[in-house]
Amino acid sequence: MVRTLWTAASGMIAQQTAVDTIANNLANVNTTGYKNETAEFKSLLYQTLQTKTTSKNGENKPIGAQVGLGVRNSSITSHYTQGTLTETGIYTNFAVSGNGFFAVKAEDGKTYYTRNGVFQFTAGTNGLVLATSEGYPVLDTSGNQITIPTTYNSSNVTVNSSGQLYYTNADGTTTALGKTIGMYQFNNPAGLLKQSDSLYAVSDASGAAINESTNTAVTKSKIYQGYLEASNVQVADEMVNLIVAQRAYEMNSKAVQAADDMMQQANNLR
Template identity: 60%
Template sequence: MVRSLWTAASGMAAQQLCVDTISNNLANINTTGYKKETAEFKSLLYQTIQKTSTDADGEQKPVGVQVGLGVKTAAITSQYTQGNMTQTGNSFDFAIQGTGFFMVQMGDGRTGYTRSGAFQMSIGNEGLTLSDAEGNPVLDTNGQPIVVPDTYSADKLSIDSSGRLCYPDANNNPQPIGIQIGLAQFANSAGLEKVSNSLVVETDASGVANIEVDGTTKMKSSIWQGYLEASNVQAVDEMVSMIVAQRAYEMNSKVITASDDMLQMANNLKQ
């Protein structure tokens, strides 16, 4: 009975984490480029009561007697599926069609990766710098901040589907100016470590970043100007998952109540 208490307690803790994960998904349902997270579980160690067991006639059964000791969280995995494209009309809103990530230079000098393309032009000493909402410079295919000379007008800048910045010529036809937005891919995107502000950083589990322009990627992504990628969270699916998690939490709590009643009955036998 004491074993059942701890087993049910582990189930309640696991389902609470599941609800926390679902809550985070729902909280970020309108976050640009957010990817749905899923809690995954695994069983704990089993306690062997009997290595062999016999029936009423003393014949050995083909299986022993083992009792599970509960559940624990194995991982919280991000689902990097494509989100819907939302048209904004803003010149420096970019959405990625494919598996690539934008690269930005974080405040500590590391390179961060994001699917959120809500960028803006900021004025600096060297010209116009393409940056995210936090002021982190967006990087080009060479890993350098994208800085456009101030001789160009930001209102006339555009990009093509490969991320090349263009400026209209004398005939008002967009022409590349030699700057291209860098996109990176990973062998295992689920292994990326989340930091803050929708940024992730590479880890040993994700593998090193492959810059798409290097030709090391099989399929290149495309960039849509004037669009943002919505989150891939489906509210209906999350609500159903929350109901399932709540019911599992309730059942584990009832197991604790039943075990407590049985312990109380056993204790009353002494009286």
């Protein structure tokens, strides 16, 4: 009976993790560039109650008897499918179409990656710096900050689908600024380590960042100025998953109750 209690309890803990994951997806339904997650499970150890044996007549029993000890969470997997591109009309908003990530330099000096293209121009030591809403500089294809002169009107900066920056002069002519927003891909983006502020860190599982500007083997991503990529969370799917997780939690709790009732009956035997 004790085995039943612990097995059902492991199921309740696992389903609680599933509900936590679904709740996080729903909480981030309006987060720019967010990628939905799913909880994955695997079975625990099995106990062998009876091995393969023979009957009294010498006939082989083809199978033994094993009982499982429950379930546990194996991973929480992110799904990097393309989100819907939403027009904002703001010249410092950028959406990515493809597998690429923006690269930013955080306060700790490390490079992180994001699909959140809510940027702004901020005052830097050498000019106006393209940065995230938290102030982290956005990096170009060479891993350097993207800076324009302070004499420039940042609203006249345009970016084409390849990430190249141009400036529109007063006479209507355009000047190439010689800077390109960096786009980076990963062999296994699901292996990226999730940070706060919609940032991802490189891990051994994700592999090193692949610079799209120097690697000809990858499909180039496109950048759209004045757009943002919405999260790929489907509310209807998440609500269905939530109901399934709740029902699974309820069934495991009933298994606990059933084990308790059986133990009570055993204790009441005279």
